Amino acid sequence: MERVIIVRYGELGLKGKNRPVFEDALKRGLQQAVRLSGTPARVVKTFGRFFVEPRDEQPLEMEALLPMVQRVFGLVSISPAIRVPATLEQLRTAAATALAEHLAAHRDLPEPIPFRVETHRADKLFPLSSQETNMELGGFLLDREPRLKVNLSAPRLTVHVEIREGKGYLYTEVLPGPGGLPYGSSGRGLLLLSGGIDSPVAGWMMMKRGVRLEAIHFESPPFTSERAREKVIDLCKVLAAWGEPIKLHIISTTEIQKQIRMQAPEDLSITLLRRFMLRISEGVARKAGAGALITGDSLGQVASQTMESIETINAVTAFPVLRPAIALDKAEIIDLAHRVGTYELSILPFEDCCTLFAPRNPRTRPRPEQAAAAEERLPVAELVAQALAADRVLLVGPDQVREWRTDAAPGIRGIYN
Amino acid sequence: MELHYLDNGATTRPRPEVVAAMTRALTEGWGNPSSLHRLGVAAEKQVKEARAAVARLIGAPPAQLFFTSGGTEASNLAIKGAARANRRRGQHIITTRVEHSCVLSACQALEDEGFSVTYLPVNAAGEVTADQVAAALRDDTVLVSVMHVNNEVGAVQPVAEIGRLLRDHPALFHIDAVQSAGKLPIDVQKLGVDLLAISAHKLHGPKGVGALYVRQGVKLESLQHGGGQEHGVRPGTENVPGIVGFGAAAEIARQELATAPARMYALKQRILDGLTAAGIRYQINGPAPQSAAPHILNLSFEGIPRGEVLVHALEEHGVYVSTGSACHSRQIKVSHVLAAMGIGDARGLGAIRVSLSAMTTEAEVDSLVAALRQIVPEMQALGFRTR
Numbered sequence: 054m055e056r057v058i059i060v061r062y063g064e065l066g067l068k069g070k071n072r073p074v075f076e077d078a079l080k081r082g083l084q085q086a087v088r089l090s091g092t093p094a095r096v097v098k099t100f101g102r103f104f105v106e107p108r109d110e111q112p113l114e115m116e117a118l119l120p121m122v123q124r125v126f127g128l129v130s131i132s133p134a135i136r137v138p139a140t141l142e143q144l145r146t147a148a149a150t151a152l153a154e155h156l157a158a159h160r161d162l163p164e165p166i167p168f169r170v171e172t173h174r175a176d177k178l179f180p181l182s183s184q185e186t187n188m189e190l191g192g193f194l195l196d197r198e199p200r201l202k203v204n205l206s207a208p209r210l211t212v213h214v215e216i217r218e219g220k221g222y223l224y225t226e227v228l229p230g231p232g233g234l235p236y237g238s239s240g241r242g243l244l245l246l247s248g249g250i251d252s253p254v255a256g257w258m259m260m261k262r263g264v265r266l267e268a269i270h271f272e273s274p275p276f277t278s279e280r281a282r283e284k285v286i287d288l289c290k291v292l293a294a295w296g297e298p299i300k301l302h303i304i305s306t307t308e309i310q311k312q313i314r315m316q317a318p319e320d321l322s323i324t325l326l327r328r329f330m331l332r333i334s335e336g337v338a339r340k341a342g343a344g345a346l347i348t349g350d351s352l353g354q355v356a357s358q359t360m361e362s363i364e365t366i367n368a369v370t371a372f373p374v375l376r377p378a379i380a381l382d383k384a385e386i387i388d389l390a391h392r393v394g395t396y397e398l399s400i401l402p403f404e405d406c407c408t409l410f411a412p413r414n415p416r417t418r419p420r421p422e423q424a425a426a427a428e429e430r431l432p433v434a435e436l437v438a439q440a441l442a443a444d445r446v447l448l449v450g451p452d453q454v455r456e457w458r459t460d461a462a463p464g465i466r467g468i469y470n
Numbered sequence: 471m472e473l474h475y476l477d478n479g480a481t482t483r484p485r486p487e488v489v490a491a492m493t494r495a496l497t498e499g500w501g502n503p504s505s506l507h508r509l510g511v512a513a514e515k516q517v518k519e520a521r522a523a524v525a526r527l528i529g530a531p532p533a534q535l536f537f538t539s540g541g542t543e544a545s546n547l548a549i550k551g552a553a554r555a556n557r558r559r560g561q562h563i564i565t566t567r568v569e570h571s572c573v574l575s576a577c578q579a580l581e582d583e584g585f586s587v588t589y590l591p592v593n594a595a596g597e598v599t600a601d602q603v604a605a606a607l608r609d610d611t612v613l614v615s616v617m618h619v620n621n622e623v624g625a626v627q628p629v630a631e632i633g634r635l636l637r638d639h640p641a642l643f644h645i646d647a648v649q650s651a652g653k654l655p656i657d658v659q660k661l662g663v664d665l666l667a668i669s670a671h672k673l674h675g676p677k678g679v680g681a682l683y684v685r686q687g688v689k690l691e692s693l694q695h696g697g698g699q700e701h702g703v704r705p706g707t708e709n710v711p712g713i714v715g716f717g718a719a720a721e722i723a724r725q726e727l728a729t730a731p732a733r734m735y736a737l738k739q740r741i742l743d744g745l746t747a748a749g750i751r752y753q754i755n756g757p758a759p760q761s762a763a764p765h766i767l768n769l770s771f772e773g774i775p776r777g778e779v780l781v782h783a784l785e786e787h788g789v790y791v792s793t794g795s796a797c798h799s800r801q802i803k804v805s806h807v808l809a810a811m812g813i814g815d816a817r818g819l820g821a822i823r824v825s826l827s828a829m830t831t832e833a834e835v836d837s838l839v840a841a842l843r844q845i846v847p848e849m850q851a852l853g854f855r856t857r
Contacts, residue, residue, distance in 0.1 A: 409775055
């Protein structure tokens, strides 16, 4: 008898050619989760599902493993299960164990406990049919546990039995996964990461749809502090723990902010700064092989997030800009931030002296032509090139950070081994 | 990148002699001073020598000096310990509005216990007068606490005068001397002070250790209880490495007292002269430089809306100063000291504090001036409104 985790996935409409890519990415995600759990385990792929199994005969440490596995993008559900050879005797023992453990862990069940056994028999060599197995095991369990009462239509406890390839799997729980697509299976995206609540959430939402994340952060020393940068690095660490280590580009916009302040109308300063940020981000994205930019824009919260502002800022690029939070309420974003684990970090109040550059009355409905006219007095291309030339890149893992050399060989895997 | 450290009010670099002494205490003399055997005796001897050195710095008998975990604990012990021990006699305390937060917080905690506290206002330079203390004294006043040197602006309070005044009053007199020890001469007998707090890491010693002088006969209620070390005033196994470091630092500080203050005043003036020569206009927050403590200079410049921006800009040049005081840096309002002096947001939020030490060189202050020469006009050109 051994413990395993059944891992279920399946995006409706996964076509034939995409399937191997999907499955490979999912396997990597599961292996990453195993690594992050700090416990030994093996990831095995079989028909239509994965198993997390013991490695070198070391039993799985479920408490450390389950929470990490449950976070892997692309999973629909997981079940910690007992696996035995498919004989009735073994199935009975396993069922009894599974039942006892479930009852010990769930003390709030009503008594008598409505329960049923649900069997899927895919192995034609097994002597009993699914229905017969239900009745056999059901009866067996009823004898052992007087609190149970059969209820086929509305059970509170279901003992699942799967019989395939000579093995029987017994489990009582189906734990939901995050859904989505496996990390990295949808390509690469560059997240514009500020220290606020929204942008980390937007990054996570795209990670969930399979986007491999890179990030870019803009700072303006001496108006911003190293503490602000440390906060962004910490946010990256949290995101990296949902996927893989993230490359973080750090760009200085001090010169740009100064020039905007000296040469352009004050009420357009935020709009113009964000246009620069978008141009610079596109440059970084193209070089990194990313196919899209990602921002935490949510419609209507601040002056730069009205529809007109978005149009005027977006006008500087034709590169796809994904805004997954565009239709979320602040409360929904905050809920997600709690789930992702970035909320507490985001609200830390390190004074950002960037606010010194903020206009008293920012233009809320700027036109692209107005912005372009204001930019005529600025050496746009030069400022963008200067900013790109000083790009500093860090590789941020869940608990480690290091400088990333751009001439390092591609495909260097993680920082764990 | 070079290090021009001019934030000595926040903390100071430990001297090599201090590090050497502490290393010896960690590698060789690591016994427990309370042990009966020779390892304990050796450790106890080190503590005794350090105590003598620290006591010499303030003119105290070693038997009246007790080691603590720092200046904050020393002042807490003094204020709460004295107030609580004397509450039957009265429950009134007098202090000033510009004390360090450890003194103010301790007083506020006592207010919650039923004490009433008078917080004396200060003049535009941050100073109180002995007359103010006299006017506030009541029959039920049990404690007066006035700092010797204010950490933010360097104002020197008339503690000797206050000491004389209190000679004829039963109230106890506490002085927070954390910023004055090693910069101004201190003689506890002459000052007539009952309780005096000092801290090692402000005079090139280590962090985590301080001391409280308690005049003979003064009773304190202890803050912590334990095995009887430090005559029960502050029990707990002694922080021998820290104490040894404190002793080494105090010894050197005492020797430097003859020459260091004059040097620091000259360096302060050098800064101001350098700024004037460069055409940089400034305002001094606090008393005139020669009337203030030798090591502290608090400055505001036109067109600098946030001190923190200057701190980071100077950092890029390898020069380190602070804004407000180290404890206040995270808040976006003027510090309580500047506010008590009547300095508003426009001037106060952009203030920086330069604090020198006995180890500061001319080259270091010249670097400060050179950096400011570049930074201030650049920042002023950006036209920020100081609100």
